[in-house]
Amino acid sequence: AQKVTQAQTEISVVEKEDVTLDCVYETRDTTYYLFWYKQPPSGELVFLIRRNSFDEQNEISGRYSWNFQKSTSSFNFTITASQVVDSAVYFCALRMDSSYKLIFGSGTRLLVRP
Amino acid sequence: DTGVSQNPRHKITKRGQNVTFRCDPISEHNRLYWYRQTLGQGPEFLTYFQNEAQLEKSRLLSDRFSAERPKGSFSTLEIQRTEQGDSAMYLCASSQGLRVDSYTFGSGTRLTVV
Numbered sequence: 001a002q003k004v005t006q007a008q009t010e011i012s013v014v015e016k017e018d019v020t021l022d023c024v025y026e027t028r029d030t031t032y033y034l035f036w037y038k039q040p041p042s043g044e045l046v047f048l049i050r051r052n053s054f055d056e057q058n059e060i061s062g063r064y065s066w067n068f069q070k071s072t073s074s075f076n077f078t079i080t081a082s083q084v085v086d087s088a089v090y091f092c093a094l095r096m097d098s099s100y101k102l103i104f105g106s107g108t109r110l111l112v113r114p
Numbered sequence: 115d116t117g118v119s120q121n122p123r124h125k126i127t128k129r130g131q132n133v134t135f136r137c138d139p140i141s142e143h144n145r146l147y148w149y150r151q152t153l154g155q156g157p158e159f160l161t162y163f164q165n166e167a168q169l170e171k172s173r174l175l176s177d178r179f180s181a182e183r184p185k186g187s188f189s190t191l192e193i194q195r196t197e198q199g200d201s202a203m204y205l206c207a208s209s210q211g212l213r214v215d216s217y218t219f220g221s222g223t224r225l226t227v228v
Contacts, residue, residue, distance in 0.1 A: 004156075006156075033214065035217075037219075042221060043203065043221050043222045043224075044219055044220065044221040044222070045157070045205065045207075045219035046219075047216055047217065047218070047219075050214070050216055052214065091156050091157070093156075099170065100145060100147070100162055100169075100170070100209070100215065101147070101159040101162060101170060101172075102147075102149075102157070102159065102217065103159070104156030104157050104158070105156050106154070106155055106156050107154075107155070107156050
């Protein structure tokens with residue numbers, strides 16, 4: 001069975017702190033894709049990153065970085081020097097190569113306090 | 115390109131009534147997806163289309179739910195004989211149709227069944 005687990009329901013940090021959002025996935029497929037989306041209060045899911053299962057290279061984009069480790073089936077997301085505008089719900093999602101549907105985790109609500 | 119557009123943004127209906135939602139994808143995208151999101155949960159896949167063909171349906175999509183994409187452009191999702199458990203955010207997404215796609219989501223239609 002395919003599954004995505006985001007064990008952190010809610011995280012609260014003070015502005016400028018670093019914060020890591022955890023994502024653990026389950027799949028038996030050898031080819032799959034992992035995603036992170038941000039959902040601000042407006043409701044629209046905003047695409048952040050996609051990673052292929054055969055590419056374990058970590059990625060950095062500005063204050064955002066992602067750590068993909070197949071050995072632990074994890075795809076964690078770190079925000080460095082968090083800002084109030086980062087406050088949102090963040091979702092990790094999995095897609096198998098055999099299907100185009102996304103399987104989402106339950107999300108982590110991040111609150112960045114000034 | 116105005117992104118993925120969903121109408122209406124909000125819908126309140128009485129139990130037992132039928133409702134229909136519309137999704138207009140990004141014009142050059144040939145895949146279209148419907149998801150349902152309940153409070154505090156991640157989006158759950160309902161169905162997807164490639165052009166006008168409905169290629170995958172979730173078991174969540176009961177007999178009361180039907181989706182169409184008649185000309186391969188906009189799509190409608192109809193719920194017949196609504197129940198209180200149907201109250202949720204209904205999200206539409208579209209993608210280009212590549213083997214490795216990124217998905218663009220709309221802002222959703224929030225349905226409240228009273």
